Amino acid sequence: MNAAATQLHTPDLTGRARLRDLAPLLLRGGPADRRSRLLPVAAFAVVTALTLTVAGGAEFFLRLDEVGVDSSYQGVYAALACVALVVLAVPLLALCGSAVRLSTRRRDTRLSSMRLLGAPRRLLVRLSVLEAGGLALAGVLVGVVGHLVLAPLVGTVRFVGGPIGTAAVVPSLPVAFLTIAVLVGTAVVAAALGLQKVAITPLGVRTRELPAGAHWVRAVVALVVIGAISLAGRSLGAAGSLLVAVLVVVGMLGAGLAVLNVHGPWLLRLLSRRSVRRGGSGPGAVTRLLAARTVLDDPRAVWRQVSGVAMVSYVSVIVGAGLALANLTAAGDRSPADVMLTDDLRTGILLTIAIAFATLAASITVHAAAEVFDRRDLYVALDRLGTPRAQLERTRRQVVLRPLFTVCLVSAVAGAVTVLPLTGAALVLDPLTLLAVVGALGLGLLVVRLAVGATTPLLRQVLESPEPVV
């Protein structure tokens, strides 16, 4: 052995690690990293553009006195804007959460290795925050530009008797800055909080020992919350004022969507376990087994892919009932202001569902791309085993599509339970409501299929130049 190195003096390792030296090294990443970093930036850009548009629109409905709307209708418009805001908040928050997770997902392996080497927690937190915050900020800046480009188009939408105009879509500076601060702040806080498991159990993360579990207790909590929502709906008549009624409705919708988001992974695990237990033979059974095992490996990750469609299914019941209500109202003898309100209700519902679908399409596409990178080892191993590419594609689709139908059905039923006390059974079972549910499900399935298909070139790229497993 060469004596040169062995004669080196022992280095003094009692100094403080320098972030300015380590950050360029560790945040630079490899070529694959640089490609996959586009995903969180894209996700943050989409969520920023949509959130700013929604915030601008909501502000417009809270300032209706400036456009001369009768004061007796201003409260109704404001209430409807709040309802739309809540309906859109959950998919937007889910997309924001996805963007955060995407910005930190390749981080854990790197940081847990460093933790094993003895890196202090403080340094890991700083590196994480720097990485997540930087990606979020880049995405937010692109999103602001996207919002400004989108604003003239959204400004052509007609409300209160005419096009609302570009200025109405762009939020005021304080609201815009608040939105940006919340988005970047969420990324930074989530990055720091998510680091806990890396810092405490470096081996658990490094060797993927931590199970991403979901507990049956969640189902019980879900039933209790849905029951409470239903009871709240029945007691709505006793609300003393419009404000209280609006708050109750907003709370009901928010709670329903939150319950779905929290309990989805448990439902997926349940469905996939049944799938694993099923027998069968041939390529179909292999695809089913692989798809189910992929879901069981991380039900939360798969839920993030299907949650958007589940949310839209939930919302579609409310949308359908809303449209049916608008039609019902349109049939009576009405004042010009009533006619305008009904038209605006219909426009608002369609706009809300369009934004929800835009969020959904962005979320699913970004997740489908991220999933190719995350499951790189699995796909490379299956490819090396000789699995036909077509079967790999089928497996990728099945991971998402198999649980989707049941998840959407459960979401639609939950939506019906929420809206039933408000509108009555007639509106829930109205053909328009059912059409909205079926339409949302069909569109959702189409979006999922297209998103998985759109990321096929990425899979091909990964299989042709797999990164070394080091």
Place this chain on the structure above:
Amino acid sequence: MIERTELKHPFSGPPGTTERPALCARALTKTYGPTVALAGVSIELWPGEAVAVMGASGSGKSTLLHCLAGVLAPDSGAVVLHDPRHGSLDLAGLDAEERAAVRLRSFGFVFQQGLLLPELTAVENVVLPLMLGGVERRAAQARAARWMATLGLAGLEERRLGQLSGGQQQRVAIARAQVADPVVVFADEPTGALDSSTSGEVMSALLSSTRDRGRTLVVVTHDPLVAETCDRVVHLADGLVRGDGR
């Protein structure tokens, strides 16, 4: 600040003494739910000694290695490290942050899959422990390059890991484990993914850079050929030491 925390313990002796084990474990226990991984393991590891830890899967080998290395805290028992530069201390009594600081200044790691970062070049992987300890990058890189040359990796400094063979990757891992001049190097199946010829080269590099320099090497392995190259073989079964011989 963690790196400068003074770690006090009743076992502490004056720095510079060497007539005691580099690492001494007493009655270590560790359970995972109903599974007993370690049921009261005691072991002494001396400077200049290479110790192979063998046993069937689930015998507690890796858990023992992780407890000795301060990666895991045992449920009970003591792990006393004697580092001539820093005195003695019981790892079992330290919190996660303090154990991380000890790993950085006193231990090195070579695992089956290296724990190397594929995003970095070979030399950047090697400099990490030095930079984590506050060494300036240029100085760290110079030291890392010398260790790489010693291990036959001269000219490969700027290669990414994907451009290196399995044996070269493990030598990068050895260089990283050695660069901070640790008292004990822990190796978990370091040759598990290599052919027998490369495996021999890697073990030779590992032994010459540790035992032959008066450092302690602990190797967890299934391979009797690897165990043969060590001075001592400790056999574990059901979380207990069932054999300890030279």
